[in-house]
Amino acid sequence: MVDRNRLIESFMEMVQIDSLSRREGRFAEYLRSVLNDLGMEVTEDGTAAIINGQTGNIVAHLPGELDAPVLLFCAHMDTVEPGLRVKPKVRDGVISSAGDTVLGGDDKAGIAAIVEAVRAARTEGLRLPAVKLVFTVAEEVGLLGSKNLDYHLVGRADMGFVLDGDGAPGKIIVRAPSQDRLVATVHGRAAHAGVNPEQGINAIQVAAKAVAGLPLGRIDEETTANIGVIRGGQAINIVPDKVVLEGETRSLDDRKRAALTARLTRLMEESVHGTGAEITIEVEHLYSSFRLDESHPVVRAAVKAAEAAGLQPVLEQSGGGSDANMLNAAGIPTVNLAIGMEKVHTTEEYLRIKDLMDSCRLVYSILKLASEGDLG
Ligand SMILES: [Zn+2]
Numbered sequence: 001m002v003d004r005n006r007l008i009e010s011f012m013e014m015v016q017i018d019s020l021s022r023r024e025g026r027f028a029e030y031l032r033s034v035l036n037d038l039g040m041e042v043t044e045d046g047t048a049a050i051i052n053g054q055t056g057n058i059v060a061h062l063p064g065e066l067d068a069p070v071l072l073f074c075a076h077m078d079t080v081e082p083g084l085r086v087k088p089k090v091r092d093g094v095i096s097s098a099g100d101t102v103l104g105g106d107d108k109a110g111i112a113a114i115v116e117a118v119r120a121a122r123t124e125g126l127r128l129p130a131v132k133l134v135f136t137v138a139e140e141v142g143l144l145g146s147k148n149l150d151y152h153l154v155g156r157a158d159m160g161f162v163l164d165g166d167g168a169p170g171k172i173i174v175r176a177p178s179q180d181r182l183v184a185t186v187h188g189r190a191a192h193a194g195v196n197p198e199q200g201i202n203a204i205q206v207a208a209k210a211v212a213g214l215p216l217g218r219i220d221e222e223t224t225a226n227i228g229v230i231r232g233g234q235a236i237n238i239v240p241d242k243v244v245l246e247g248e249t250r251s252l253d254d255r256k257r258a259a260l261t262a263r264l265t266r267l268m269e270e271s272v273h274g275t276g277a278e279i280t281i282e283v284e285h286l287y288s289s290f291r292l293d294e295s296h297p298v299v300r301a302a303v304k305a306a307e308a309a310g311l312q313p314v315l316e317q318s319g320g321g322s323d324a325n326m327l328n329a330a331g332i333p334t335v336n337l338a339i340g341m342e343k344v345h346t347t348e349e350y351l352r353i354k355d356l357m358d359s360c361r362l363v364y365s366i367l368k369l370a371s372e373g374d375l376g
């Protein structure tokens with residue numbers, strides 16, 4: 001069975017090892033030795049060089065003793081800022097930081113849960129199918145780890161479980177949107193605002209008009225758009241020659257997102273037309289959506305395991321992307337499991353020990369059911 005104290009101890013140990021995005025080197029080294037001790041074969045892929053990070057993704061294999069669906073568990077190693085020198089505190093069944101950093105339970109709660117569940121299964125000598133663990137880098141800065149993951153190194157996996165969802169354990173995310181990033185640059189012409197303004201083209205005014213005409217916010221129940229950053233101008237006495245706008249589109253439907261991105265682009269171009277300014281728009285497709293229906297084997301497995309762990313399974317959709325988007329796009333059907341982390345990305349982040357335990361018991365349940373050939 002899962003060992004509560006060992007789980008808490010290992011979580012506390014993990015959050016005290018710094019691992020900001022692209023700087024997960026020391027944490028990866030720590031995980032390597034933990035996974036080696038569990039008898040897993042551990043490799044690192046080549047992502048470090050691609051993203052200019054300290055380490056690539058960590059991929060660990062447990063050879064199977066059972067001819068059953070190959071399982072994959074995934075969580076990300078990186079944490080957001082302020083995330084250096086985390087000093088975790090336990091009080092009344094809750095773990096939090098000292099208040100000057102995030103806790104880093106996003107996503108070390110997921111990693112600790114996976115590691116302890118595998119440890120418990122190994123200690124008990126459960127006969128398991130092949131199990132693969134993927135610990136990604138740089139998730140927080142655009143899913144860079146899973147985007148560049150060496151899927152040949154991972155090999156076949158029939159069911160994927162990412163542990164990186166908010167909400168109470170038992171919540172299973174089966175749908176998540178796709179996302180595009182738009183960066184629009186309006187080029188006007190600089191001039192002295194008092195001496196020769198007629199020779200200038202005010203990029204701020206052109207950009208303002210372009211933004212004012214855009215459909216933003218909630219477009220329909222599964223589609224949203226936002227302009228989130230505007231940058232430009234140098235001084236009040238200079239007609240500004242350049243403004244940069246950054247925005248995004250999301251939808252649970254890939255075609256709607258693509259159509260919306262195209263529409264925003266066209267509207268901005270039309271709005272600039274005839275002003276003398278020019279606009280260049282770069283679009284980057286960040287990740288694709290996924291949608292798994294309730295009869296899908298990986299969804300049924302997650303539901304069954306949640307029930308076996310005494311949790312209430314709830315199928316939900318998410319408003320954001322996770323490593324599950326990338327794994328699904330790579331052909332590994334993957335759900336994202338909620339792990340109870342609260343107020344993530346703030347210095348008030350906390351984690352209930354009960355939720356940490358429940359996430360761990362859920363992973364253990366998946367392994368246990370698999371060992372009994374009873375996951376389907
Ligand atoms: Zn996360």
